[in-house]
Amino acid sequence: MKLLRYGPPGAEKPGILDDAGGIRDLSAVIPDISGEVLSDEGLEKVRALDPATLPVVEGNPRIGPCVGNIGTFICIGLNYSDHAKEAGMPVPTEPIVFLKAASAVCGPNDNVEIPRGSTKTDWEVELGVVIGKRAKYISEDEALDHVAGYCVANDVSEREFQSERGGQWTKGKSHDTFAPIGPWLVTRDDVPDPQNLDLWLEVDGVRRQNGNTGTMVFGVPKIISYLSHFMTLNPGDVISTGTPPGVGMGHKPDPIYLRPGQVMTLSVAGLGTQTQTTVKA
Structure with missing residues (x-):
């Protein structure tokens, strides 16, 4: 569904x-x-x-974020070993957890803003997990029973704000439009194995990221169980589970970053496709 x-x-x-x-x-x-x-x-x-x-919706309306009234938007960092390598960081021994502001959430095809003063805005295609049942101190075996469904997520990031301005990663992750989700929420019964999904991202038609969720360091059950030992997960919370290699920060020999007027296209198998144009904030 x-x-x-x-x-x-x-x-x-x-x-x-x-x-x-x-x-x-x-x-x-x-x-x-x-x-x-x-x-x-x-x-x-x-x-x-x-x-x-049910009534037909005529025309081509704007598609909004696939979940409304999100309470907590949680992200997992460096969750693909190849991405950790390109970032020059060790593979985590426990999930790296940070939050995005809920105000960053937008529709899958809305414009993405380049923040004022930004020189290092980057892309990250990710599998999004939407919680459907309250989770607190749950086991990995129970974890998927707490999932409503899955979606495409773009964890847009400003790398200078994230890593060079002191403090937590959140400030580089939370600008308005930095969390496009959708187009759809695909219910968990239609995603039999969340650890076997191809995902990719292109910028201006050039393929930048190719990956599969099977190469995550920590799979979806581990992530949900782990988080539930630090915070209560509630229906409508969203977890963005990390990105495969190919981000602009890791481009060799020199990093490449987004400029206004570029187009990102990204997809996770079976979960739909997003297309965003970058604009000045």
Whole structure:
């Protein structure tokens, strides 16, 4: 099942993709794709519907972030060993955890802003995990039962702000538009193995990243279990699980970074494709 949110920023409505790839309106059935709607019970209510009986959404509306009212947006750093190598950092022995501001979340095809004063804005295609059931002190064996679904995420990063300005990584990760998610939330029953998904990213048509989630240092069950021992995960929280090699920071012989007017295209197998144009903030 592929769920999405469509409409103007801040006024998105919930929708579902039908068998022909068209959008059907869910707003008479659920208030949003958020919170308890993401529970097994909430999703089962939607799954029981015949999309063909729902109103057709005409035209080509803007696609918003696939989850609304996100409480916590959590990221895992250096979670592919080849990416750690290109960053010149050791492979982590425990997951590296940092947060993005929820205000950074945007739609999958919205413009991405280059912050004022930025010289090192970078790209990162990632698998996003959406929590559907409260998780606290859970085991790895239980972890996937707490997942509502998966999505494409772009962990856009300003490397100078992240690494050269002191303090935590969060300041280089949280500019407005630095967390495009979607186009869809694909429910977990349609993703039988989150550790076997190809993912890639292109800038201006040049392939920069190719990877597979099977090469993560820490898989999805480990990440969810690990996080649940440090914080409570709630329905609608999003976890961005790390990026494969090929980011601009790691380009040889010299790093390359985003400039206004460039186009990023990225995808995770089965989860849809994002396309963003970079603009000045």
